[in-house]
Amino acid sequence: MSNFGETLHERPTKVDELLGSHLMSSLDKLDIVARKIFSGKTQGERRSRRRGQSVEFADYRQYSSGDDLRFIDWNVYARLDRLFMKIFLEEEELTLGIAIDISASMEYGNPNKFDFARRLAMALGYIALSSHNKVSLFAFNSNGVQRLSGLRGKKRTRDLGQWLLDLLPTGGTDFIEACKVISTSRQGRGVLVVLSDCLETEGIKQGLSFLVGGGWDVFVIQSLSPEEVAPLDSGLEGDLRLEDAETGEVCEITATAPLVAAYKQRLHHYCEEIREQCTRVGAGSVRVSTDVDMEQLLVEYLRGRGLLR
Amino acid sequence: MTWVTPSAGLLLAAIAVPILLLLYFLRLRRQPLRVASTMLWERAVEDLHANSPFQRLRPSTLLILQLIALLLVVLAIMQPQIEGTAPSDGKHVLLIDRSGSMTAVGKDGATRLEEAKEKAIDYVDQLYGGGLFSSSGGETMIIAFSDYAEVITPFTDSKQQLISSIRSIAPTHGKSQIGESLQLARAYMTNIDPENEGVSSSDSAHLELFSDGLIVDINKQVLARGETLSYQMVGSSEDTNIGIATIDAKRPSESVEEVQVFLSLVNTSDNSATVDIELSIDSIPVGVQEVIIPPQLDGLPGKASMVFVPFLMPNSGVIQATILADDILAIDNRAALVVPPSKELRVILVEDGAPILQSVLEGMPLQELKVVHETTLEKMIQDGKTAEYDVVVTRDITLENMPRGNYFMFGSPPPVEALQSFVSGDAQVMLVADEEHPCMRFVRYEDIVVTEGYEVVFDGSVQVLLEGSNWPAVMNYRGSGTQLVYVSFDPMDSNWPYLRSFPFFVFNTVEYLGRSGSQFTSSVKLVGDSISELVQLGDVVQIIDPEGVSHPVSVDSNGVAVWGPVRLAGVHTMEIGDSKEVAYAINASSLESEVASVETVTFGTKKVQSAKSDGASYIQLWPWALGAVLAVLLAEWWVYQKKVSHPLVKTWTHTGGNS
Known part of the structure; x- marks a missing residue:
């Protein structure tokens, strides 16, 4: 068995290894951005659909007994001789959902796609917790969806990290079923970041439709390893019998330049197809290679794509 | 084409070809590799979908090239060779016939000698043509022969010298004799070794004969040990000819001032021929007479004799008889005789x-x-x-x-x-x-x-x-x-x-x-004879040949001017001093009137077919087969490289997607 694609990097075993102190300091000034306005259960740092006690005026309504007299608009009463209540937009907390693909295909590459997803999830979760947002975590594969909900405050960062460390990539991918489960969860609505290699032959668009329909502002981060992006540059050669990590299917190839060129053409078309499907359902997407620098990814790319500010 | 070791080649083919095909049927033993997904590979790869040990044999340029290379190797092992004009190392002697019959004109307007010269040049080209597997060609000698032999070029390996020498060969009207040529060739082939007390050593040579096969003494020749002979026929075995075989004249005893001319004619065709014969004295026609010459019978030419009516000729002169018809050989259509004046002793x-x-x-x-x-x-x-x-x-x-x-x-x-x-x-x-x-x-x-x-x-x-x-x-x-x-x-x-x-x-x-x-009979000479005349010491003597070319003649101490052998048929004039002229009538040998080329010459007891060797000389083809194998392998390598070459890999960006 060739060791092509086998993870040779050091694997994270501690929470600190998922998120270093240097990166942590860089993330403190970032926050999650939602492209939609959501209503939260608790007061937070962003606008909510719920009318509340913020300073931003929203509407008027007629007074009914029992209302707080402080919100009566006396100027209108003077002109119209009727009592109207001023309604203000209430600032609520944002829920950041992070869905991690933990199928077997993620356990591949240098750097490892699964490790990359865990580090990215850790970083995004830290940003959200630091900004007083709620964080919900989902891990999905063909065996179902694991979740960790209701994390609030920076003190839960370690819980977040430990939950990620405990994940184990295995099985196949059932993206549609996972999306159904996530979309029907009552953990609140907000921004849902999907971390996956998206190597799913069917159901990407349908799954995303479930998520968007469930109220999530979906952002797909498709991560691929360098071995998948440029096989020849990564040392792929010879007559090979490829075995699919999830399905066990076999494909025999001779690693020739024309074949790899055809493969890269297919990959390019496939990634474009993913991007188009995301666009059609209103989801954002970004494709990254796992060898990209994490700080650069967060500070430059995801900021540029509007996920962070 | 013959094969030296056909069984070995066939055995190899029987083993190797099935193995090669089997290798193409069999799937490669591939190294297992675990990947995240085969989804994209499946769409790109060619040789998928086979769980059986054999796959369908698909058209493959590489397979075809490898089969060709394998078959060429088999061919080389079988050692093919072709018989014939096999230019090879060693000594070659080109024997070019330039006798009278070689002046016969073919259908293309070229004489047989010209055809023979072209063939000889082609042969030299083959010997020294160069090429990947060509040999050095060894050394070649050129001898032209008719009634006498002449070394045109001694042994040399200079292609240009050989070709220019061949082109310089001039025709003669003499009869064809090859014996002297062989003696000359063998004399040149014999080397004296001065370091071994003068012991001679003789190399065997390949004799290449360019002729119409009408050689008088070829039956008497025998190939020496190691010698090989090839024969390249020129002309056609269907050629026919009419010619004057002999001419004679006499003064009748009853009237010494008159001359009576006798002619004999030959016809080598299967049909009788009726021709007019013109008789002239000193180029002035004096009469035309018709003669019917019967066809050849049992391979012997038909013959006819004719006698001209005696005519008055008290003085000397040149009598010339001419056939008033065209055929392929012109030299025997004319015969001459010098008649001295009548005199009493x-x-x-x-x-x-x-x-x-x-x-x-x-x-x-x-x-x-x-x-x-x-x-x-x-x-x-x-x-x-x-x-x-x-x-x-x-x-x-x-x-x-x-x-x-x-x-x-x-x-x-x-x-x-x-x-x-x-x-x-x-x-x-x-x-x-x-x-x-x-x-x-x-x-x-x-x-x-x-x-x-x-x-x-x-x-x-x-x-x-x-x-x-x-x-x-x-x-x-x-x-x-x-x-x-x-x-x-x-x-x-x-x-x-x-x-x-x-x-x-x-x-x-x-x-x-x-x-x-001064008698009539002694005045008739044949091509190849010499001309001699008693002259005064100190006289300047020269011969004017029928083509008008002047040749100086040396005079010995006894006052005898000798010139020869005579090369051309026709009237030669010897000019002695400033005033005296003596005419000589030179006629072609009647043997040269036979013009049908011979496809098989009998050299002693050995029969040699035209354009074929005597069996001792072959062209080996296996080096060419191996050369072809090399070429096919190069082509196969090129095709393979084209398939697997690494084009410039486009750099994949780290990020993409919608922005």
């Missing part, structure tokens, strides 16, 4: 004893018969007066010296080195005579009895005309401007004077000697 006689010779000579139609004493003759010899007479006749006279002239002598031996007195001869009878010789015509010798004479010894220049039971009785000698008929006994010591044959013999001999050099 002047004879001087010295006779000791009874005047038996005087009695005979007085009965002959001579212009002058001068009978003198021995001393008078000696004085005339000293004064050179005998040159004014056509024949000097002596009987039992011993001469001190014999200046140039014609002598008819009886008894005492003449002062000629070729004839030396040995002992007195005993009585004898006559046994054998050369009855074809003009002197012995109508001479019955059986009754002659001689009581005594001179038994002489002689060298090869002497021709015996009458041989006795103990010693030669009558001899003919020619040399150094002297012609002599010597009877080695005194007629009075025999019964010959009383026999009828004696006056016939004397008459024949005086006529023969007196008209020697």
Whole structure:
């Protein structure tokens, strides 16, 4: 068995290894951005659909007994001789959902796609917790969806990290079923970041439709390893019998330049197809290679794509 | 094409070809590799979908090239070779026939000699053509032959020299003889090793014969050990020809001022031919006569003889007969004859004893018969007066010296080195005579009895005309401007004077000697003969050949101008000094009239087919097969590289997607 694609990097075993102190300091000034306005259960740092006690005026309504007299608009009463209540937009907390693909295909590459997803999830979760947002975590594969909900405050960062460390990539991918489960969860609505290699032959668009329909502002981060992006540059050669990590299917190839060129053409078309499907359902997407620098990814790319500010 | 080891090649093919095909049927043993997903690979890869050990054999350029290479290797192992004009290392001798029949013109307008030269040049091109597997070609020698052989180029490996030499070969009208060529070739092939006490070593050579196969002496030749022969025929075996075989003329005895011409003609076609023959004297036509020549029969040419009506020709001249029809060979369509003027002889006689010779000579139609004493003759010899007479006749006279002239002598031996007195001869009878010789015509010798004479010894220049039971009785000698008929006994010591044959013999001999050099028959020469003439010392002599080309002629110390061998048929003119001219009629040999090329020549006992070797020479093809294998493998490598070459890989960006 060739060791092509086998993870040779050091694997994270501690929470600190998922998120270093240097990166942590860089993330403190970032926050999650939602492209939609959501209503939260608790007061937070962003606008909510719920009318509340913020300073931003929203509407008027007629007074009914029992209302707080402080919100009566006396100027209108003077002109119209009727009592109207001023309604203000209430600032609520944002829920950041992070869905991690933990199928077997993620356990591949240098750097490892699964490790990359865990580090990215850790970083995004830290940003959200630091900004007083709620964080919900989902891990999905063909065996179902694991979740960790209701994390609030920076003190839960370690819980977040430990939950990620405990994940184990295995099985196949059932993206549609996972999306159904996530979309029907009552953990609140907000921004849902999907971390996956998206190597799913069917159901990407349908799954995303479930998520968007469930109220999530979906952002797909498709991560691929360098071995998948440029096989020849990564040392792929010879007559090979490829075995699919999830399905066990076999494909025999001779690693020739024309074949790899055809493969890269297919990959390019496939990634474009993913991007188009995301666009059609209103989801954002970004494709990254796992060898990209994490700080650069967060500070430059995801900021540029509007996920962070 | 023949195969040296066909079984080995077939065995290899039987094993290797199925194995190669099986390798293509069998799937490769591939290294297992776990990947995240095969989804994208499946769409890109060609050889998917096979769980069985064999796959469908699909058209593959590589497979075809490998099969070709394998089959070429098999071919090389079988060692193919082709028989024939096999240029190879070693010595080659190109024998190019330039005889009269090679001047025959083919359908394309080129002569056979030109065709032979082109073939010889092609052969040289093959020898020294160069190329990946060509040999050095060894050394090659060129010999042109007709009735004599000439080394055009000794052994050399210079292609340019060989080709220019071949182009320089000029035609002759002589007959075709190859024996001398072979002797020359073998002489050049024999090397003397000075370091080994002069021991000679001879290399075997390949003889390449370019000819129409009409070679007179080819049956008498034998290939030496190691020699090989190839024959490249030129011309066509279907060619036919009409020609003049012989020409003769004589002055009728009843009218010496007239000339009668005789011709014989040949026809080598299967149909009889009717042709007009034109007769001309000194290029002025005097008559045309039709003749029908029968077709060839059983391979022998049809022959016809014709006699022209006698015509008045008191003076000398050149008679020429011409066939007024075109055929492929022009040289035998014309024959010539030089006719001397009619004359009566002047004879001087010295006779000791009874005047038996005087009695005979007085009965002959001579212009002058001068009978003198021995001393008078000696004085005339000293004064050179005998040159004014056509024949000097002596009987039992011993001469001190014999200046140039014609002598008819009886008894005492003449002062000629070729004839030396040995002992007195005993009585004898006559046994054998050369009855074809003009002197012995109508001479019955059986009754002659001689009581005594001179038994002489002689060298090869002497021709015996009458041989006795103990010693030669009558001899003919020619040399150094002297012609002599010597009877080695005194007629009075025999019964010959009383026999009828004696006056016939004397008459024949005086006529023969007196008209020697000016008789019609002696004036006819064939191509290959030499021309000689007595001239004054100091004269500038040159020959003008039928093509008008002048050739200087050297004169020896005896005043004899000799030029030859004559190369072309036709009238040659010898210019002597400023005023005298002598014409010579040179005719082609009748052997050259046969023009149908021979497809198989018999060299001794070996038959050699045209354009084929005698079986000892082959072109080996296996090096070419191996060269082709190399080329196919290079092509296969190129195709493979084109399939697997690494084009510039486009850099994949780290990020993408919608923004």
